[in-house]
Amino acid sequence: MEEDWKPKVDMIFDSFEDAWKFWVDYGGKVGFGVRKQYTHHNKSGSIATCRFVCCKEGLRKPDKRDYKTINARPETKTGCKARLGLKNLCGKLIVHDFIEEHNHILHLQETTHMLSSQRKVSEVQCHQIDVADDAGLQQRKTFDLMSKQVGDSFKWLFEKFLEAHKQKTPQTVFTNQDQAMMKALAEVMPGAYHGLCTWHLMQNGIKYLGNLMKGKSHFLTDFQKCMYGYEDEEKFEEGWRTLLAKFDVEENAWLQRMYTMKEKWAYCHMKKTFSLGMRSTQISESVNAEIKGFTNVNLDIIKFFKRFEDVGEEKRYNELKCEYEARQKIPKLKNIYSNILKQVSELYTPTIFDIFQKG
Ligand SMILES: [Zn+2]
Structure with missing residues (x-):
């Protein structure tokens, strides 16, 4: 079978970025x-x-003195x-x-699993992994299985979302760089622009490159500049190259991966998309905050849905209550002879009408 992800002589790429991403x-x-x-x-000026x-x-090179402090790894070459x-x-x-x-x-x-750091595995699933492990199943395979299950759940969730919104695909979706979620999103909503939440991105940056962020290091500042600071793509590319060289992190796998996804987080690419200036999952975070204790980022997916349901339930109830009141109570008009007020009172819910009348 032809494997289209495998390089072949005479393969042609439209751009350097495409070729690099492919590699x-x-x-x-x-x-x-x-x-x-x-x-x-x-x-x-083009690439020869x-x-x-x-x-x-x-x-x-063995004589690189500061090597150990920057890359505390054993010999790898x-x-x-x-x-x-x-x-x-x-x-x-x-x-x-x-070659x-x-x-x-x-x-x-192994490498793939280490890279996909955001695997969501609940306690129950961990237990299942242990059981499967005892049963002689390879742990890697079990992880793959779990990962597939999580992916299917996301797919289901996005499909339900579309159903609830009459198949209207959102223009922009922000996620927290979860591999399974990204995959499901691309499958279910291929038309939606997928942005990465800058807050989560920073958290990952700290996780993967924390050693460069201690003390007076400005890695974080430079990294943030790549996120928000460059208006045009050329300046961004230049800034990115400078960042890699300055901190000697050209080989860092996480940064390489982030670079292949730059359209999802770099301002110069994001400005073309419709996001009302949002760059993170702030809206959902604020909904989250509506329930006490919902801000816990370690929430597993089952608990998440449970709470998500609760918030939805509350909102639906409030809406029903308003609906009921609108039908039940006839609002008091400030001026009973005003036809406009009367008309509007039939149009608006009592709460909104009150605001309207006061204004
Ligand atoms: Zn090799």
Whole structure:
């Protein structure tokens, strides 16, 4: 079977970004980290040639003094030769060189699981995992199964959402970078623009790159600038490159992944979308706050739906109550001879009419 996610010689990409994203995704599927080895520009400024490699390419320079404090990891380079070479072809990029073999073990599933950090697994599911584990099922497979279940739940949720809104797809949806949720969203609402909640993004940044944020480090500030600070794409690209170089994090898998999703969080890309200036899940957070204790971010999905139902129930009840009162009570008019007031009183609910009459 043809695998369209696998690089092939003569494959053509519209842009450098497309080619890079393809390599990042391929690395994620096969199980290796990626890095750009070089990009050469021609006189007109467009890319003439470039080469993407495995993050285990080359051998680390032993004399890099500050290495340990920035990247507290053991030696990882193996001089791996896997690579993807591209060159310019009429403004596009064509693959002219692809080496598939790695000289090290690929951590396919393990890596993927470590990357998808936002897996939602409840206590019950953890118990199920233990049981399955006892039964001799591989833990990885069990996690996959759980993950699929969560994904299906999201799919169901989004479908119900559309049903409730007469199949009207929202223009913009913000999520917290949950893999399963993203996948379900793309499937159920392909037309919706998917933004990432900047607050959650920051939290993840702290989680993955916390070591760069201690003391007087300005990583967070620079990162935030990439989120909000750049009006146009070129400035953003420049800012991003500077950030990676400044903190020596070109190889950081999380940042590489964030970069492939820049359309979902960088202001220069977001400004084209309809979001009324929102950049986060603030609306839902404020609904959440309507119930005491709802602000707990560790809430599992079952509890979430239970509470979500409660809020909905309360709102529906209030609406019914208003409806009832509107039918039951005839509002007192300030001026009983005013036909306008009388007409309006039949149109508005008593509460709204009161506001109208006072105004
Ligand atoms: Zn490799």
